[in-house]
Amino acid sequence: MRILLVNPPIYDFSAHDFWLKPYGLLTVGGYLRNSVDLYLFDYLDRLHPDLPASPHLPSDRWGRGQFPTEIVPKPHLFSSLPRYYHRYGLPRKRFQEYLTETGPFDYALIQTVMTYWYPGIREVIEDIRNFSPGTKIILGGVYATLCPDHARSLEADLVVEGQDLNSLWSYLKMNPDLKALPFWDGYQNPEVGILKLADGCPFKCTYCSVPQVYPRFTARSLSRSLEELQYLHRLGVRHVAFYDDALLYAPHKILFPFLKQVLKENIRINFHTPNALNARFIEEDTARLMVEAGFKTFFLGFESNAYEWQRKTGGKVYSEEFAQAVQNLENAGADLKNVTAYLIVAHPQGNLQNVEDSMRFSHSLGIRVMLSEFSPIPGTPDGESVRPWINLEEPLTHNKTYFSHLFLGGGELNRLKLLCKQMNQKIVASCETLALS
Numbered sequence: 001m002r003i004l005l006v007n008p009p010i011y012d013f014s015a016h017d018f019w020l021k022p023y024g025l026l027t028v029g030g031y032l033r034n035s036v037d038l039y040l041f042d043y044l045d046r047l048h049p050d051l052p053a054s055p056h057l058p059s060d061r062w063g064r065g066q067f068p069t070e071i072v073p074k075p076h077l078f079s080s081l082p083r084y085y086h087r088y089g090l091p092r093k094r095f096q097e098y099l100t101e102t103g104p105f106d107y108a109l110i111q112t113v114m115t116y117w118y119p120g121i122r123e124v125i126e127d128i129r130n131f132s133p134g135t136k137i138i139l140g141g142v143y144a145t146l147c148p149d150h151a152r153s154l155e156a157d158l159v160v161e162g163q164d165l166n167s168l169w170s171y172l173k174m175n176p177d178l179k180a181l182p183f184w185d186g187y188q189n190p191e192v193g194i195l196k197l198a199d200g201c202p203f204k205c206t207y208c209s210v211p212q213v214y215p216r217f218t219a220r221s222l223s224r225s226l227e228e229l230q231y232l233h234r235l236g237v238r239h240v241a242f243y244d245d246a247l248l249y250a251p252h253k254i255l256f257p258f259l260k261q262v263l264k265e266n267i268r269i270n271f272h273t274p275n276a277l278n279a280r281f282i283e284e285d286t287a288r289l290m291v292e293a294g295f296k297t298f299f300l301g302f303e304s305n306a307y308e309w310q311r312k313t314g315g316k317v318y319s320e321e322f323a324q325a326v327q328n329l330e331n332a333g334a335d336l337k338n339v340t341a342y343l344i345v346a347h348p349q350g351n352l353q354n355v356e357d358s359m360r361f362s363h364s365l366g367i368r369v370m371l372s373e374f375s376p377i378p379g380t381p382d383g384e385s386v387r388p389w390i391n392l393e394e395p396l397t398h399n400k401t402y403f404s405h406l407f408l409g410g411g412e413l414n415r416l417k418l419l420c421k422q423m424n425q426k427i428v429a430s431c432e433t434l435a436l437s
Contacts, residue, residue, distance in 0.1 A: 001172075004105040004135070005029045005183065007042040008112075008120035009089030011072065013081075013401040017046055017065050019241035019274050023194040024141055025111035028165065029183035031176035039105065040186030041098055043089030043120070049188060050094055062272060062297060063192045063239035075119070077396050081405055092123065099131035107136045107172065112143035112151070115377070115395035116402075122154050138168065145213050146378060147395050163199070163214065181231050192239045193232035197225050197254050201245040203278070206381040207344065207374065210245045217246060219254050226261055233267050241272040248281035255286075259293040269294055276301025276342050279325035280317045287325075287332035298329060299370070302341040302362060319361065326365045337428050339367040345416060346374045346404035348385050355416060363423045366430070371420055373400035374407070 007022040022042065029038050042048070046057055046065055059065040067088040074085040099105075108128050112121055121139065128135050140160035144151045151159045160168050169176055184190055200214030232240060247255060271294050279300045290298075302322050317325075322341075330336055341362040345355050355371075362369045376383040378392045390397040390406070397403070404413050 001036040001107070001174075002105045003029070003032060003036045003038055004103075004108040005038065005040045005186065006108055006110045006124055007040075007044055008110060008117070008124045009043040009087055009092075010067070010114075010117050011085070011087055011119040012114075012117060012399070013083045013085060015067055015069075015086070015088040017044065017067055019064060019192050019194070019239065019272055020044055021192060021194045021241075022111040023182065023196070023243055025109060026182040026184060026186070026194075028109060028140070028168070028176075029186070030180045031178055032172075032174065033180050033183055034177050035174055038183055038186065039102060040183060041095060042187070043095070045090070045187065047187075047189065047191060048090060050090065059191065062270065075396055077394070078399075078402055081402060082410060083401060083405075087120070089120070092127065095124070096127055096131055099127065103132040103135070105132055105135045107138060108132075109138050109140065110156070112139055112141035114375075114398075115143045115147050115150075116375075116397075116399040118143060118147075118150070118154065118395055121151075125154055125156060136171075138171065140165075140168070142209070142213055143395070146209060150393070150395055181228060184232060184235055184237075190232075190235055190237050192241065193235075193237040194243050195225060195228055195232075195240055196220060196243050197258055198244055198246065198249070202249055203246065207347065207377075207383070208245075209377045209380055212377075212379050214245070217249065219250070222254075222257055222261075225258055226265075229262070229267060229269070230265075233269060237269065239270045239272060241274050243275055245275055246278065247273065247275070248278055248286060251281065251286055256289060259289050262293050271295040272297045273299050275299070278317060279322045282325035282328050284328050284331065287328040287334065291329070291332040291334050295334075296338060298334060298339045300325065300339065300341050300367075302343055302358070323365055326367055330366070336366045337368065341367055341369050342372050343369055344374050345371045346400075346408040346413065348374070348376075348382055348407070356419065359416070359420055359423060363427060366427060368424045368427050369420050371417060373404040373413075375400040376403055 005025050007025060044067060046067060051068065057066050068090060069086045069088050071084050072087045078085060110121060110124055125137055128137055137156040138158045138160065139151050139156045144159050145161050148159055148161045158171050184193060198217060198219045200217040201210045202217045204211055277298060277300050326339060329339055343355060343358050359369050375398050376386045376392065377398060
């Protein structure tokens with residue numbers, strides 16, 4: 001049996017390779033690796049051999065960088081938005097050639113992530129139907145889980161909702177090997193890898209879709225996590241990003257044993273945390289162990305400095321706890337210019353949020369800020385609150401750029417982004433001055 005794994009191109013106003021890898025797809029592929037012939041086509045692989053080394057697509061010191069991009073026509077919904085719309089990823093023609101040269105395939109498994117990225121999925125399905133018409137197409141992932149009816153409208157043969165993969169194994173008529181490792185060897189010389197120590201999150205933030213995708217918080221096997229890391233290390237991976245949604249929860253049972261074993265085995269890899277860390281749990285011993293084990297970048301979920309907004313959206317972390325977490329990281333030896341606070345902008349309760357004041361508070365701690373434009377996700381309390389304004393059944397309305405312009409206005413949004421950029425530049429300059437002194 002020949003199975004093709006596809007990570008689709010992205011259609012959006014902006015996209016950046018922020019350690020983006022199709023971990024779920026590679027994991028499922030790994031379960032099948034001993035029973036089928038596996039093939040991987042990742043449109044978002046910036047190190048793909050068909051992309052010659054280019055000064056326009058360099059990786060930064062932590063393995064991030066820009067995707068190949070082209071300007072494309074905007075969907076009608078976005079016609080009044082004064083922004084260019086882009087397609088990110090390898091050229092469409094290259095995938096068509098790949099299907100002709102390497103196909104046919106029995107099945108194609110397509111990863112889905114953001115709901116409003118579905119135009120890239122539609123493109124992949126169209127090309128598979130045209131160039132490998134006998135291939136059965138299967139969708140899984142976040143979009144397939146949050147918008148299953150819309151996903152079925154793309155005319156895939158199977159849409160797998162949630163984390164229960166029994167429908168997939170039944171459709172393939174196969175028994176998976178759940179001990180097999182993810183299909184990282186589908187890449188040539190991978191630079192970035194992904195790990196998860198647990199699935200789900202015990203918190204219920206009102207703007208977050210994680211409880212819909214992972215109804216329960218469940219720790220993964222320590223031995224399994226270590227085996228995946230050792231495998232990535234053998235492949236020569238230099239950077240590992242954790243995709244956990246609650247990496248610091250119950251640390252003495254999950255994170256600490258993992259990191260102590262990493263230190264014991266002297267596995268030297270740069271660790272990164274693109275999913276927001278809960279600053280409430282960054283105590284002195286936690287910060288010290290993370291820095292010692294190789295964590296280089298810390299992205300902290302802060303969202304707002306306003307107490308009332310914090311309380312109403314789940315009470316994940318309060319300002320004094322956040323400030324103490326930053327101090328603990330600095331005392332442990334973390335480089336503050338690599339510590340970033342995520343702040344939501346254009347939230348429906350923005351009148352309570354005080355975005356600019358929250359930015360200034362974060363910068364006063366000596367760290368950078370990244371503005372995260374709100375995306376109204378159906379099924380979340382905050383997403384459902386805007387249903388009277390927009391048609392949530394159309395996933396394009398979930399687009400963060402579209403909604404933030406609609407709700408906040410382009411002028412105010414651009415003002416906040418410019419202010420944030422200026423503040424970040426001062427933080428970096430200050431850190432560099434301290435390093436030289």
